[in-house]
Structures are given as structure tokens and as C-alpha cells.
Amino acid sequence: MGGLGRGISSALPYAVLILFTLPILILYCWLGFSSFFTRMEGLRPAGAFTLENWRFLWVPETVEQLANKPPIIPLTINTLVFSLATTAVVLLVSSMAGYALSRLNFPGRRAFLGSVLLLHSFPSVTLLIATFIVLRQIGLYDRLLGVILVKAAFEIPLGIWIMKGFFDTVPWELEMAALVDGAGRITVWWRIVMPLVRPGLLALGLLAFVSGWNEFLLPFVFMPSGSQATLSLLVRALLGEGRFVDYGLLTAVGLYYVLPILILFLFAQDHLMKVYGGGVKG
């Protein structure tokens, strides 16, 4: 192969990759630009650089579109509480169940593992309709706590599988030794096994946190009054305001909402890539 041919054939994959990735780049670049300029012409900033679009952070009362909406700081706190609480429940319940499935040979173990996998692929709309009724019956409808429990429950089947995989890699002998020395099962689990599966907890925790932070459908359906609304509901409300959309404000709020996730992604990229690939093993 000649020099020119080689040059073209090694540059080709790059060119195709860039071409295909362009739409994603354009979308995210626009999100950033649009929030810092007074006017945009497509992708090109046409106005002056400004922080005006971000004034919802320091003088929210001057932003007309936010007049009849919950203030941004409580919304942020709600979102944070929602995702942290979901993560805590998912981690605790999945690691207990995962440990039991990995170590104890109780009747119905196989059936439980199989059904957990089946449940994970269940259409969420099927669950939503009935969960609506369940929440009403137990009095958690329209409350953040109810949405936290539902969200955690939806994440737990995958969590159990992930954690079981990690527990399977921890050698028996360690626990055996501690059990022989007279430690209780719970102590062994908490003191000896849990520290060894820290990478698994980290991976699952990241997954649950990101998924909780981003959640839109559950609060949308189960908290209609919006008294404990999250950021996703605010963005949705601004987006749904029809034809006179103020893209400057909208992108600033959107960027504010997505920024923690982007920063997290920057630092925990390798972990997240693994989790989303579905192949989380020790």
C-alpha cells in the first residue's frame, strides 16, 4: 500500500466517527453557548456574552417565567434528597439480598433470581398503573417518600444481580474463619464482606444516583401537586410553555440541572461505562 493510500485509510475511521458523533457535539455545544449569550443564530452566538440567563440563581424573583413555579434552591435540594435516598435504599437492600443469594442455599433461590431478572425487563408502564393504586392505598401518593420507594424498587432487581456477582468473587475462607471465631452472620457481612465489595457498591451507587437525579416520569406521575417537585419537573414545565420559549433561560436551567452529572461523569467515566455496559463484575 502506498503512502497516500495508507494515510487515507487510517484517517477514514476518524472522519466517519466525527461525522456520526457531530449531532451529539452540536446539541451539547449549543446547550453551553446558548446559556451564556443573549442571542443565538443556530449554533453561532449572535449576541453579547452575558450572565443574564443565569439570574434565576441570584435574583429569581425577576424571572417572569419562574413566577408561579417553586424556587430553584428547594427544587435542587429535593432532587438531591431524592437521588441520595434512592441510592441509599438501593445499596442497602441490594447488598443484603445479593449476599443472601450468593451465600445462603434457601429454597426458591433459583426461582427468585430468575424472576428478578424477568422483573427488570418488565415494561414500566405496566408497573406504573398499578403502583399508582398501591401508593394511594398506603397513603404515599403525592409525597416524595413514595416516589423514593418506587424508584428504589425499580432499581433493585438490577442491583441484586450486580451485588450478587460481586459477592460471588469474595472467597469463602475469609468468612469461614470469622464464623469459626464466633462472629455472627450479620457482623461478618458488615465488617468483613462489605468492605471487600466496595467497587461494586461504588458502581451500583453511581448508577442509582445518576438514575435518580435524572428521573422524570415517576415524580411527574406520582407527585402531581408539585409540592415536593424535582428539577426535571421544572425543566419540563418551562419546555412545555409553548411557542414563546426563552431558550437562553431554558438552556441555563437545563445546564444547571445536568452539570452535576457531567462533572460526575468526567471523574467516574470508567466506572459508569462499565455499569452501563451491563457487565459489572469484580
Place this chain on the structure above:
Amino acid sequence: MGPALVMVAAFFVAPVIITLGMSLTDMATTTGLANWQWVGLDNYERMARGSFTLLILGNTVFYVVVTLAFNVLTGLGIALLSANVDQRVGGVFRALWLLPRISPSVVYALMWTWAAAAPPYGVINQLVAPFGIEGRYWINSDPWLIVFLINGFVGASFGMLIFTSAIKSIPEELFRAARVDGANAWQIAQRITLPLLRWPILFVLTYQTMSLFASYEYILLTTNGGPGLYMTEVWSLWAFHTALSSYFGNLEFGYGAALAAVLVVMGLLVSFILLRVFRFNDLVSDPRIEIT
């Protein structure tokens, strides 16, 4: 173990049973949670006779097939290409493709709403202008295109990650041997990589078919089934609209539950057929590539 059982029972097992039960009732906002009645298979009969049932079924198949093709082919393409370039650059591209998946759905939908916006906004209008295509409001004029794009650019990353790890687990000697024999990149992909990716491809196809049948969030956030009556309405969105967010104010839980139950059957049926077509049993007996 206990808490897991309780949560799985309360939010999975109970809902499934309740859904099946509800689909046999006339429960709705008008009847309240107290005054409903058993109506047998009336909901299913209504579905079979409904004038929009066929349209929505057609929409669903169209949506699943096109998005699936886009997802799997793009995912495969990105995985193959990014494995063939410098490893660090490849990683950057994969990270970029993962962005839509980790971003909140409302923010991602916001970006596409802008991209597809009517002139003078909208980057799609600007991009196609040099080709002599007049500016328009794409969500209204070509709703399906936007539905495919918004779902495709999220969905492709799943296949990309699975295929990438599968490619990485192929022994390096195979590639080296092929190169020594004078094979070029295309021949290597065609003769070595793709045949060895048979199992991951089957897995991604089946998994994503199930996910697509169940998915409606991005459609809800962009076209919301419109424009016009049920133009881009898919089955899961129909169930959602009927039971949880009706245009007409009356939430029909019973009918919505029946629609959801049919959705489950559809998903199971299609994955069963897929596994049959790809002769799943032959595949598992092969020494397969572990997806790790």
C-alpha cells in the same frame, strides 16, 4: 433478604397481579377507587374493536423496527470504528456517545426540541438549508424522523458498550494472524470480528426490542403522540395516556391496565420469536464470548 422481598413484592409482584385484575374492571376516575365493577373481558373486546388499535399497533412496529435497526447498526459501527483508532481517542468518542444516556431525559429532549424548532431557531434548518430544503418546524412536519433520532442517539450507546467489550475480549492473536496474512481492516471486521460478535448481537437485539416496546419517555417529551390524533402514538404511550395522563381528563385505569397487559404479551412473544429465529439453543452450545 427480607427488605428486598417486601419491596419486590410491593412494587413488582403486587402491581403485576393488580394490573391483570384491573384489566377486568371498569375502574376509572369517574368510578373512583371504590365504585368499580368487574366487567370480564370487555376492555379487551373494546381494544379489538377500537378504531385506532391497528394504527397504534402499526406505529409501534414501525417505531421498534426502525429504531432497533438504527441502534444496533450505529452501535456496531461506533464500536468497530472506535476499536480501530487510537485507544484514547476511541474512548473519548465512546464517552461522547454515552452523554445522552446519562443526561436527564428532559434536558436531552430540550436539546432536540431546539434542534427541530421552527425557523429562525433550529439547527436542523440551518444544516439542510444549503441543500435547498426550506426551513420548517420538524416536530410537526416530520415527527417520526425526530422520534427516531432522539431515541436512536440514546439507544445506540448500549450496543456500542456491549460490542466494544466483546471486541476487546477477542484474542489479539487472531487479528495479528490475519494481518500477517495480509487482510485489511474491512476484511478483518467481516471475517473475524463480526462472526465472533454473533452472541452479543443477539443479546443486544433481544434486550433492545424489549426496551423499545416498553419505552415512551422521549416520545412523550417531544411529539407526545402527535401531531394530530395518534400520529406517533405507540402502544406503551397509549397505555400511559389512557391510564395516567388522558387528554380527556378521565383516567381509565381498567382499560389502561388491559393495554399494558397486552404490551407484556407482545414483548414476550417478540423475544420468543427472536430467540427462535436466531436459534438460541445452537448459540449457547457454542463456546461463547463472555460479556464482561
